[in-house]
Amino acid sequence: MKIGVIxxxxxxxxxxxxxxxxGMNFAFLDPAPDACAQALGEHIRADYADQxxxxxxxxxxxxxxxEFESVPAETVAFLSQFVPVYPSxxxxxxxxxxxxxxxxxxxxxxxxPAFADIQSQADLDAAAASIGLPAVLKTRTLGYDGKGQKVxxxxxxxxxxxAELGSVPCILEGFxxxxxxxxxxAVRARDGETRFxxxxxxxxxxxxxxxxxxxxxxxxxxxxxxxVGRVLDKLDxxxxxxxxxxxxxxxxxxxxxxxxxxxxxxxxxxGAECSQFENHLRAVAGLPLGSTAKVGESAMLNFIGEVPPxxxxxxxxxxxLHHYGKAFKAxxxxxxxxxxxxxxxxxxxxxxxxxxxxxxx
Amino acid sequence: MKIGVIxxxxxxxxxxxxxxxxGMNFAFLDPAPDACAQALGEHIRADYADQxxxxxxxxxxxxxxxEFESVPAETVAFLSQFVPVYPSxxxxxxxxxxxxxxxxxxxxxxxxPAFADIQSQADLDAAAASIGLPAVLKTRTLGYDGKGQKVxxxxxxxxxxxAELGSVPCILEGFxxxxxxxxxxAVRARDGETRFxxxxxxxxxxxxxxxxxxxxxxxxxxxxxxxVGRVLDKLDxxxxxxxxxxxxxxxxxxxxxxxxxxxxxxxxxxGAECSQFENHLRAVAGLPLGSTAKVGESAMLNFIGEVPPxxxxxxxxxxxLHHYGKAFKAxxxxxxxxxxxxxxxxxxxxxxxxxxxxxxx
Numbered sequence: 001m002k003i004g005v006i007x008x009x010x011x012x013x014x015x016x017x018x019x020x021x022x023g024m025n026f027a028f029l030d031p032a033p034d035a036c037a038q039a040l041g042e043h044i045r046a047d048y049a050d051q052x053x054x055x056x057x058x059x060x061x062x063x064x065x066x067e068f069e070s071v072p073a074e075t076v077a078f079l080s081q082f083v084p085v086y087p088s089x090x091x092x093x094x095x096x097x098x099x100x101x102x103x104x105x106x107x108x109x110x111x112x113p114a115f116a117d118i119q120s121q122a123d124l125d126a127a128a129a130s131i132g133l134p135a136v137l138k139t140r141t142l143g144y145d146g147k148g149q150k151v152x153x154x155x156x157x158x159x160x161x162x163a164e165l166g167s168v169p170c171i172l173e174g175f176x177x178x179x180x181x182x183x184x185x186a187v188r189a190r191d192g193e194t195r196f197x198x199x200x201x202x203x204x205x206x207x208x209x210x211x212x213x214x215x216x217x218x219x220x221x222x223x224x225x226x227x228v229g230r231v232l233d234k235l236d237x238x239x240x241x242x243x244x245x246x247x248x249x250x251x252x253x254x255x256x257x258x259x260x261x262x263x264x265x266x267x268x269x270x271g272a273e274c275s276q277f278e279n280h281l282r283a284v285a286g287l288p289l290g291s292t293a294k295v296g297e298s299a300m301l302n303f304i305g306e307v308p309p310x311x312x313x314x315x316x317x318x319x320x321l322h323h324y325g326k327a328f329k330a331x332x333x334x335x336x337x338x339x340x341x342x343x344x345x346x347x348x349x350x351x352x353x354x355x356x357x358x359x360x361x
Numbered sequence: 362m363k364i365g366v367i368x369x370x371x372x373x374x375x376x377x378x379x380x381x382x383x384g385m386n387f388a389f390l391d392p393a394p395d396a397c398a399q400a401l402g403e404h405i406r407a408d409y410a411d412q413x414x415x416x417x418x419x420x421x422x423x424x425x426x427x428e429f430e431s432v433p434a435e436t437v438a439f440l441s442q443f444v445p446v447y448p449s450x451x452x453x454x455x456x457x458x459x460x461x462x463x464x465x466x467x468x469x470x471x472x473x474p475a476f477a478d479i480q481s482q483a484d485l486d487a488a489a490a491s492i493g494l495p496a497v498l499k500t501r502t503l504g505y506d507g508k509g510q511k512v513x514x515x516x517x518x519x520x521x522x523x524a525e526l527g528s529v530p531c532i533l534e535g536f537x538x539x540x541x542x543x544x545x546x547a548v549r550a551r552d553g554e555t556r557f558x559x560x561x562x563x564x565x566x567x568x569x570x571x572x573x574x575x576x577x578x579x580x581x582x583x584x585x586x587x588x589v590g591r592v593l594d595k596l597d598x599x600x601x602x603x604x605x606x607x608x609x610x611x612x613x614x615x616x617x618x619x620x621x622x623x624x625x626x627x628x629x630x631x632g633a634e635c636s637q638f639e640n641h642l643r644a645v646a647g648l649p650l651g652s653t654a655k656v657g658e659s660a661m662l663n664f665i666g667e668v669p670p671x672x673x674x675x676x677x678x679x680x681x682l683h684h685y686g687k688a689f690k691a692x693x694x695x696x697x698x699x700x701x702x703x704x705x706x707x708x709x710x711x712x713x714x715x716x717x718x719x720x721x722x
Contacts, residue, residue, distance in 0.1 A: 017378055020400060023671060023684030023696075039381060040401055273679070273701075288676040295656065310384060315649040318634070323384030335384075340634075 001285055002027065004057045004083070006075065007067030008035030008043060010324040010333065011261050014269070015067075016040035018277035024285070029057050036325045048075050058082035065239060065284050069096045069259050070142050086238040086284040087259045094235065095259040098140045098171045105254045108230040112254040113246070114174035121162040127172040128158045134175035137161050139168050147207070151175070176253055178246035183212075184224040185265035187240045187279040188232045190286050195279070196225045197272060197292045200264045202244070205304075208331070211351070212264045213299040214271055220252055231257060240265070240280035263302065263333070270320045270338045271298025296340045297347040301354045303335035308357040313337060316353045318346070362646055363388065365418045365444070367436065368428025369396030369404060371685040371694065372622050375630070376428075377401035379638035385646070390418050397686045409436050419443035426600060426645050430457045430620050431503050447599040447645040448620045455596065456620040459501045459532040466615045469591040473615040474607070475535035482523040488533040489519045495536040498522050500529050508568070512536075537614055539607035544573075545585040546626035548601045548640040549593045551647050556640070557586045558633060558653045561625045563605070566665075569692070572712070573625045574660040575632055581613055592618060601626070601641035624663065624694070631681045631699045632659025657701045658708040662715045664696035669718040674698060677714045679707070 001024050005012045008028030013036055016026045026041030035043055042060075046053030049072060057064065063084040069092055076089040094100045098115075105112040116127035118137065128135060133155070139148035150165060152158050152172075162170065181204065185197045199218040203211040215221070228243045242262030245252040265276035274282075274290025282289055306328040307313070313321045320338040328334055337354050341347040362385050366373045369389030374397050377387045387402030396404055403421075407414030410433060418425065424445040430453055437450040455461045459476075466473040477488035479498065489496060494516070500509035511526060513519050513533075523531065542565065546558040560579040564572040576582070589604045603623030605616040626637035635643075635651025643650055667689040668674070674682045681699040689695055698715050702708040 013381075017381065020374075020378065020686070021681075021683045022675075023668065023682075023686060025400060025686070039386060282675060287672050290675065291678065307384065311648050314383075314643060314651065317652065320382075321384075322382045325381070325384060325386070 001025070001063075002061045003281065003285070004029065004061035004064040005037070005041075005067055006030075006048065006064065006071050008032065008037035008041075009067055010036060010322075010326070011067040012037035013040055013324060014266070014277045014322070015065075015261065015281060018269075018275055019281045022278070022281065022285075022287075024281065027057055027060055029053060034327065039325060048072055051078060054078055055082065063284055065280070066092070066260055071096075087241070088236065088238070091235040091237055091241075091259045095257050096141050098138055098256065099169070101256060102171065102173075102254075104231065104234065108227075108234060110227045110230060110254045111251065113176045116172045118162065118170040118172050121160070124158060124162045124170070124172060128152065128155075131172060131174045133158070136173045136175060137165060138171050138173065139165055140171055141169075149207070176246045176248055178248050178253070180247040181244065181255070182215075182218075182220070182224070182247055182252070183242050183244045183262065183264040184228050185240060185242045185262055185268070185276050186225075186228045186232060187276070187283050187289055187292070188237045189283045189289050190238050192233070192236075193289055194229060194232055195289050195292045196221075196228065197265065197268060197276065198294055199224055200267070202264050208304055208333070209263045209302055210304070211299065211301050212267055213347075213351075214267055214294055214297070216294065216297070220247070223252055227252065227254065239283045240276050263336075264300075266322065266336050267298045267300040267338050268292075269322070270340045271295055271300075296342055297344050298341075299339045299347055299351055301337050301339075301351065301358065302333055303337070303358065304333055305330045306361050307335040308361055312357055313354070316350060316357075318350050319354065362386070362424075363422045364642065364646070365390065365422035365425040366398070366402075366428055367391075367409065367425065367432050369393065369398035369402075370428055371397060371683075371687070372428040373398035374401055374685060375627070375638045375683070376426075376622065376642060379630075379636055380642045383639070383642060383646075383648075385642065388418055388421055390414060395688065400686060409433055412439060415439055416443065424645055426641070427453070427621055432457075448602070449597065449599070452596040452598055452602075452620045456618050457502050459499055459617065460530070462617060463532065463534075463615075465592065465595065469588075469595060471588045471591060471615045472612065474537045477533045479523065479531040479533050482521070485519060485523050485531070485533060489513060489516075492533060492535045494519070497534045497536060498526060499532050499534065500526055501532055502530075510568070537607045537609055539609050539614070541608040542605065542616070543576075543579075543581070543585070543608055543613070544603055544605045544623065544625040545589050546601060546603045546623060546629070546637050547586075547589045547593060548637070548644050548650055548653070549598045550644045550650050551599050553594070553597075554650055555590060555593055556650050556653045557582075557589065558626065558629060558637065559655055560585055561628070563625050569665055569694070570624050570663055571665070572660065572662050573628055574708075574712075575628055575655055575658070577655065577658070581608070581611075584613055588613065588615065600644045601637050624697075625661075627683065627697050628659045628661040628699050629653075630683070631701045632656055632661075657703055658705050659702075660700045660708055660712055662698050662700075662712065662719065663694055664698070664719065665694055666691045667722050668696040669722055673718055674715070677711060677718075679711050680715065
C-alpha cells in the first residue's frame with residue numbers, strides 16, 4: 001500500500017518510519033527542496049495548489065493523508081475526486097479555522113473560553129468590552145506555535161491590534177486562568193472504533209511546546225475522552241486527532257484540535273504499545289487499531305533551534321533520540337527526545353538531564 | 362553522518378529505520394534491482410567487486426558496515442583504504458570461514474563440536490572415521506539458512522559427499538545431541554565497552570530460524586557472556602555480533618558467529634530498551650552504547666515465503682509487524698513479527714496466535 005502525504009516534514013518522516021514496517025511506501029508532496037521526509041519516501045516537489053502534481057500523487061497512491069491542517073480546501077477537494085482522503089475535507093475545514101472549531105465545541109456542549117468572531121477593529125473593540133481583558137486575539141487560520149496571535153492585556157493593546165495581525169479574520173478568546181495544559185491524542189478507525197492515549201501534561205515556551213509528560217490514571221481522563229469522542233463522532237473522523245485543553249478549576253476547557261499526528265503524542269513511539277504514527281496509518285488504511293496503553297513512564301522534550309551533541313543525548317539512560325535531519329534555525333523544531341523510565345522519580349531525574357543539555361545549547 | 366552498508370536487504374532496511382532518528386543517512390551497495398532497503402536510503406546498484414562503485418560509496422560516506430559476512434575479502438580490503446570499515450577485515454575473514462571460526466573457538470578455550478578441515482573426499486573419509494557419525498559436512502564459506510551443508514548419518518552418506526557440496530573446502534563437524542539452540546547478541550564499542558542482550562532460545566525449521574524467545578535470568582547467561590567476550594576482545598570487534606550455541610548437558614558448545622545484526626536479535630526492536638540495530642550503529646559511529654535490558658517478555662516469529670494478511674497480524678494483541686517489502690518466494694525471509702507481552706503465559710498464547718496465522722499461509 002502506498003500512502004500519499006501532503007507535507008514532508010518531521011511528521012511525514014515519522015509516519016514513514018512507522019509505516020514502512022507495515023509494508024507501506026510513501027510519497028510526500030512538499031514544495032521545500034529540503035523536506036526532511038524525503039529520506040524515507042518519494043518527494044514530489046510541488047506547491048500544494050499545483051494540480052498537475054496533485055494528480056500525479058493521486059494516481060500513485062492508495063490514499064492521501066496530511067501532515068498539517070493548513071492545507072488549502074481546494075487541494076483537499078481536488079484530491080478527493082481521485083483518491084480517498086483521510087481525515088475528511090470537512091474535518092480539515094473545521095480544524096483549520098478557529099471560529100468553526102470553537103463553534104463546534106460550543107454546539108457539542110464542550111466548555112471553551114469565551115470567544116468572538118472578529119472581522120474588523122470595531123468587532124474587536126466590541127468583543128474586548130464584552131469578553132473583558134486580558135484576552136487573546138488569534139488569526140482564524142494559519143496560526144501555529146504561538147504565531148498569528150497577540151495577548152491583549154490593556155485597552156492600549158486593543159487599539160490597532162486587528163491591523164497588527166494583518167487585518168485578516170480573527171477570533172478573540174477570553175483569557176483562561178488555567179492551572180495546566182493537557183492534550184488527549186485519540187485515534188478513530190474507519191468503522192468508528194476509537195482509542196485514546198493517556199492525557200499528557202504539556203509545557204510551552206513562547207507558544208512552542210517544550211515538554212510533554214504522559215499521565216497515569218489522570219482524574220480528568222474520562223472527561224477528556226467524552227469531549228474528544230463527541231468531536232470524533234461529529235466529524236466521522238478517521239485517523240489520529242489531538243485535542244488540547246486548559247485545566248481550569250478541576251475541569252477542562254477546550255483550546256484547539258489538530259486533525260493529525262501531534263507533537264504532544266511523539267512520546268508514544270517508545271512510550272506506548274502502538275505509536276500515534278502507526279495508529280494513524282492503521283486507521284486511514286482500514287487496519288485494526290493498536291493498543292494505546294503506556295509502556296513505563298514517559299516524557300518528550302523538544303529540541304528547538306538545534307539538537308544537542310548526539311553523543312551527549314545518547315549517553316543519558318532511558319533516552320531515545322529523534323533527529324529530524326533538518327537545518328538548525330532558531331525557533332525551529334529540529335528533533336526531540338523521548339524518555340521512558342520504570343518510575344516517575346527516575347523519569348523526572350532524566351528530564352532534568354536532558355534539560356541540562358538543552359540549556360547548554 | 363552517512364553510513365555505507367554493503368548489502369541492501371532487510372537488515373540494511375532495519376539499520377536505516379534505527380539510524381535515521383539518530384540523524385544518520387544511508388547508502389546501500391547491492392547488485393539487486395529490488396534491494397528492499399532502497400526505500401530508506403540511496404541505492405548504489407553494483408556488484409560487490411565493482412571498484413568504481415565501491416570507491417563512490419567510500420567517498421560519500423563516513424564509514425562502512427555490512428549486512429552479511431560473505432563479502433569478498435578484496436572488497437573489504439579495497440574499502441579500508443579510503444574509509445573506516447566496521448567490523449574489521451580480520452573479523453570478517455574469521456567469521457566467513459567455518460574453519461577459521463572453529464579454530465578460533467578452540468584457541469580461546471570455547472567448547473565446540475569436534476571438527477576437521479576437509480579438502481578432499483579422502484580427508485572426509487578419514488575425518489568421518491575419527492569424528493564418527495552422525496556428523497555434518499558444511500562448506501567453509503557461503504553457507505546460510507541450512508544451505509551448503511549435508512547431514513551424514515551412515516557410511517553411504519559419506520561416499521561422494523565432498524563432490525555433492527561442490528568439491529569446495531569444507532568442514533566436518535561432529536553431531537551434537539543438543540537439548541536446545543540459543544544465541545547471544547552482543548555489542549562492542551570502539552573503546553572496548555561491551556554489552557550483552559539476554560540469551561535467546563531459537564527454533565529452526567529446515568535450517569531456517571522460525572522462532573526466537575528472549576530469556577530472563579537464563580542460568581547459562583554468564584557462561585555465554587564469558588565465551589562471547591573472549592571472541593569480541595580477540596577480534597577487537599566493533600559493532601554487533603551474534604553467537605549461536607548448542608545447549609549440551611547443561612553447558613554450551615559453540616556453533617557459529619555472525620559478525621553483524623542477526624535474525625535472532627530482531628526481537629530487540631520492541632523487546633529491548635535499545636535495539637541491536639541502533640546499538641550496532643552507535644558502536645560503529647563511536648557513540649555511547651544503549652541499554653540491552655529487556656522490555657517485557659518478548660519473542661520473534663519469522664514470516665518465511667509470505668507475510669500473512671496484514672490486517673490479521675495487526676489484530677493480534679502485543680504484536681508488531683515487520684514487513685520487509687520483498688517479493689514473496691518460498692523459503693525466503695519476507696518479514697517477522699515481534700511479540701512483547703507483560704508475562705510469559707500471555708507471550709506463549711500470542712505466539713500460538715501468530716503460528717496459527719502462519720499455518721494458514
